Amino acid sequence: MSVAFAKEESAEAASETVLPPRPIPDRINLVTEAGLRMLQEELARAQEALKAAGQLEDVNERRRQSAVPVRDTRYYAERVRTAQLVPAPTSNAVVAFGHxxxxxxxxxxxxxxxxxxxxxxxxxxxxxxxxxxxxxxxxxxxxxxxxxxxxxxxxxxxxx
Known part of the structure; x- marks a missing residue:
């Protein structure tokens, strides 16, 4: 296709489709079993949305539709990677994670x-x-x- 027919946004407009990263808490990433499942499901959902956006033919629309899934995929991939599964408490003597x-x-x-x-x-x-x-x-x-x-x-x- 000739460059004359390609509609390309300016660099400024393209940069508007790049979202800042979601903030990640600086404390240890403790998770319950349900919490780990939720993180994995959210990662899969973000990856599917990114894949769907990647199928769009219009480059500008693809950028716009990819912005949130790119950000969320990075966030959830990091949260799954750093997750530390804590088993359910076995005693109710004192308050602990999961209680x-x-x-x-x-x-x-x-x-x-x-x-x-x-x-x-x-x-x-x-x-x-x-x-x-x-x-x-x-x-x-x-x-x-x-x-x-x-x-x-x-x-x-x-x-x-």
């Missing part, structure tokens, strides 16, 4: 969260990252313990 912990705040609110990896954490679904301030405060504590937390304290009510 659900119920605690009371100073204002008498009772909350329950499962402590999971960064990518699996979703507070609206009752899971928090092992690197969150609440999880850090609760790790290693037993039922009945009071845990200093900022200007208040948390009371561990149950571990499962």
């Amino acid at each position: 659900s912990v119920t605690f009371r705040r100073d204002d008498d609110r009772i909350q329950t969260f499962r402590i999971v990896g960064d990518d699996e954490a979703n507070p609206s679904q009752a899971s928090i990252s092992h690197g969150s301030p609440v999880a850090i405060a609760l790790m290693g504590k037993a039922v009945g313990e009071f845990v200093p937390f900022g200007q208040s304290e948390l009371e561990v009510l149950a571990i499962s």
